[in-house]
Amino acid sequence: MSDDDATVNRIEDEIKARARELGFDLVGITTLGEVESAAQFDAWIAAGYAGDMGYLERGAEKRHDTRLPFEGVCSAVVVAMNYGGTQPPGPVARYARGDDYHELMVDRLNELHRWIEGVVGHSIRGKPYVDTGPILERDLAQRAGLGWIGKNTNLLNPTLGSFFFLGELLLDLDLRADQPIETDHCGSCTRCLDACPTNAFVAPHVLDATRCISYQTIEQKGSIDETLKEAIGENLYGCDICQSVCPWNVKFSKDATEVAFAPREMIAGKDARTLADEVISMDDEQFRTAFRKSPIKRAKLAGLQRNAIVVLGNSATAAQAENAEAAARA
Numbered sequence: 058m059s060d061d062d063a064t065v066n067r068i069e070d071e072i073k074a075r076a077r078e079l080g081f082d083l084v085g086i087t088t089l090g091e092v093e094s095a096a097q098f099d100a101w102i103a104a105g106y107a108g109d110m111g112y113l114e115r116g117a118e119k120r121h122d123t124r125l126p127f128e129g130v131c132s133a134v135v136v137a138m139n140y141g142g143t144q145p146p147g148p149v150a151r152y153a154r155g156d157d158y159h160e161l162m163v164d165r166l167n168e169l170h171r172w173i174e175g176v177v178g179h180s181i182r183g184k185p186y187v188d189t190g191p192i193l194e195r196d197l198a199q200r201a202g203l204g205w206i207g208k209n210t211n212l213l214n215p216t217l218g219s220f221f222f223l224g225e226l227l228l229d230l231d232l233r234a235d236q237p238i239e240t241d242h243c244g245s246c247t248r249c250l251d252a253c254p255t256n257a258f259v260a261p262h263v264l265d266a267t268r269c270i271s272y273q274t275i276e277q278k279g280s281i282d283e284t285l286k287e288a289i290g291e292n293l294y295g296c297d298i299c300q301s302v303c304p305w306n307v308k309f310s311k312d313a314t315e316v317a318f319a320p321r322e323m324i325a326g327k328d329a330r331t332l333a334d335e336v337i338s339m340d341d342e343q344f345r346t347a348f349r350k351s352p353i354k355r356a357k358l359a360g361l362q363r364n365a366i367v368v369l370g371n372s373a374t375a376a377q378a379e380n381a382e383a384a385a386r387a
């Protein structure tokens with residue numbers, strides 16, 4: 058190994074150590090370039106699985122090559138932040154129970170960027186993204202060695218499961234890439250595919266987003282698909298089912314250490330019926346106060362109330378069924 062190599066290695070190790078100090082749970086480094094799974098992405102769009110998420114198609118070309126979203130960059134520091142898969146199930150997906158992750162992670166990636174500039178002693182072109190750029194983040198994270206893409210399409214890490222956010226700092230700085238995890242550790246397991254209540258997986262690794270509860274309750278702004286209402290069950294906002302059943306999450310999920318991701322009072326420990334009732338009776342001002350800084354703001358009050366009506370309909374049906382069963386037993 059030359060002296061130059063030793064220096065480069067030291068920088069990478071220091072970057073990773075600093076990223077961990079900033080609260081990131083996983084860190085990997087990769088080079089940018091053509092995206093191996095670009096063809097799968099195109100096929101997915103062509104099949105109509107993106108539904109109304111038109112921004113995915115609009116940014117398709119940039120998603121083919123990770124150098125395109127921000128000109129002049131060649132490496133990425135890819136990070137993951139655990140949001141706590143150990144939390145009990147509930148009507149709100151775990152990722153959305155605390156404060157919004159976008160700004161928090163982007164701020165810290167900016168801090169990492171400034172720190173790297175300090176270490177190398179000159180300014181470096183670069184840009185952080187957390188969900189915010191035309192980048193296939195799971196593909197990039199796989200390439201950076203953070204995990205493998207499970208049959209439920211989530212990125213899974215062998216020591217943390219999949220209940221984490223992804224983000225990346227693109228840089229115009231030559232860095233040595235980590236080795237990707239090439240092995241698919243799903244094996245013959247199909248638990249996620251079998252557990253999905255809306256049958257949203259058309260095949261392993263391929264999700265029809267239009268059937269996904271997460272899409273129905275968060276992304277799409279119209280009415281909820283009639284044929285899916287019952288299967289949505291008590292999921293008021295998002296869905297964790299295909300992750301909760303995953304053996305890697307059952308075994309390796311960890312409590313989140315980031316206080317901003319702790320469930321807010323409005324949500325913590327509430328059952329679906331209680332929370333849906335509260336949402337139904339909210340006005341705009343109460344919604345803004347209850348969900349200040351929360352990812353739930355994305356659905357707006359009208360969207361959340363639309364979901365609450367579905368949940369209440371389903372929990373009424375469930376309660377009626379229980380009563381009917383009890384009456385039949387009496």
Ligand code: B12
Binds near residue numbers: 262297
């Ligand atoms: C659009 C979107 C959605 C859509 C579509 C989801 C989907 N599976 O595509 C909806 C609204 C449904 C959604 C839901 C959720 N999302 Co989302 N979403 C995104 C977003 C913005 C883009 C994803 C995308 O481009 N999809 C297009 C498809 C084609 O890409 P893909 O699923 O990643 O598929 C790739 C691979 O699977 C591979 N591939 C295809 N076929 C095959 C076959 C084999 C054999 C292999 C190995 C690979 C492979 O190629 C594809 C292209 O690279 C990303 C952020 C980002 N910029 O990447 C977050 C992101 C993927 N979402 C995230 C989260 C947390 C969620 C939810 C868990 C939230 C929730 N609890 O409700 C659910 C999970 C649902 C699920 N099972 O995926 C995290 C995932 C973190 C992780 N550990 O993986 C991300 C990365 C956001 C972030 N920055 O943290 N999401």
Ligand code: SF4
Binds near residue numbers: 269297298300
């Ligand atoms: S998030 Fe829920 S609805 Fe979407 S694919 Fe997973 S289990 Fe199915």
Ligand code: SF4
Binds near residue numbers: 249299
């Ligand atoms: S449940 Fe099984 S098949 Fe699905 S992602 Fe986890 S290990 Fe893979």
